[in-house]
Structures are given as structure tokens and as C-alpha cells.
Amino acid sequence: AQTVTQSQPEMSVQEAETVTLSCTYDTSESDYYLFWYKQPPSRQMILVIRQEAYKQQNATENRFSVNFQKAAKSFSLKISDSQLGDAAMYFCAYRSTPLNYGGSQGNLIFGKGTKLSVKP
């Protein structure tokens, strides 16, 4: 079974600075998808960024980028120019590809999350 581990329960960053959130995962599959979701106090989960494991290039979405190290099974999120609105819980998630659907049936497997605080 796949597992996702986020070892930083809480992180803090100064506004306009850069912060990196860590995520490691365990899988025997060679192809899969990785996601970072943001969950503000409103509880709505919002997709931040997506990485497809077969792509070597790291995904980037505006101020958000990832460092995907497939061999190390590491998937960190870097937030540049942090803004007050970035304060939230951040969840790393894993999803199998269709060819590997079996027990997981394509659902998301989440880590425990990292609470990010942004200081003005």
C-alpha cells in the first residue's frame, strides 16, 4: 500500500520570503501522480500543483514549484514571495495511474499535513 509522510507539522515564513514544505512517499509503482493541496480555515481543499511521475521536469504554477526526486521518493513544495493568503494547511497527496488501479481505485492518499503560518 502507498503511504505519504509529511514530517513538518508546522512551518512559519516571513511575508515575501521563500519556504519549502517536505513530503516523502512510499510506493512500488513506477508511474503515478503527486499533488499539493491547500486547505484554508474555510476547509475547502484547493489544488495547488500537480506532478506526473513520468515527467522529469518539475511542475511550476506561478509562485509555487516542486522539487520532485523520484529515486528518493521525495516531493517538496516551494512557495516563493510568500503572501498572507498562503497561510493554510498544506497536504501532499498520491494517486495511482489507471494502469495501476487496484486497491486504491484512483483515490487520493493524503499525508497528515503541514500548517503554514505567514508573518507580516
Next chain:
Amino acid sequence: EAGVAQSPRYKIIEKRQSVAFWCNPISGHATLYWYQQILGQGPKLLIQFQNNGVVDDSQLPKDRFSAERLKGVDSTLKIQPAKLEDSAVYLCASSPRGLAGGRYEQYFGPGTRLTVT
């Protein structure tokens, strides 16, 4: 485009009572998911529907939890009887495709916060 709708937003019940949550996915989305998110943890899948059929309910406590998706659109999740450990946020999500495309994003609703006293 309207997002995933859930109701109620909050619910407080006593243990052994029953409760039901409702979810209306984004129009046209074939796949619907119910997740349970206990405080301090990430969401955990309870049940996945593809249209009106159950794809995965392996983590659903079937002795007390039930779910249905009539006509492949709205879905209802029920707990009967509730236990203290059922206190959590219940998230509904939908996706354009499930089995056919894992890259497709899951869109989440605002969730229902259940407190069992």
C-alpha cells in the same frame, strides 16, 4: 461553473443518534468521493462512486455508515448510530473521470463538520 455543494456545514449530535450529509457534485462529473478528515490528519477515502455504482468502499465502516448516489448525481452519506470517534469533517469531491484518467483533478466541497457528544 458551480462548485461542489455540501450541506449542512455543521452538525452536532449525541452518540447513538443518526445523521445524514448531502453532496451535489459539479455538473457532468462522473466520479464522486466521500472523505473523512479527523482533526490533525489528512482526508481518508470512505467511498468512491463512478456514476451510480460503487467503485471502492473498502474503508467504509459498513456496520454504521451507508452511502448512495441516486441517478448518478447527488449523493447522501449516513451514519447510524454515531460514535464519538465519528467526529470529523466529511468532505465530498467530484472528478470528471475516475478510472479513465488519474491526472484529472478532484474538486472538493466545503465539507461538513460533525461533532458527536
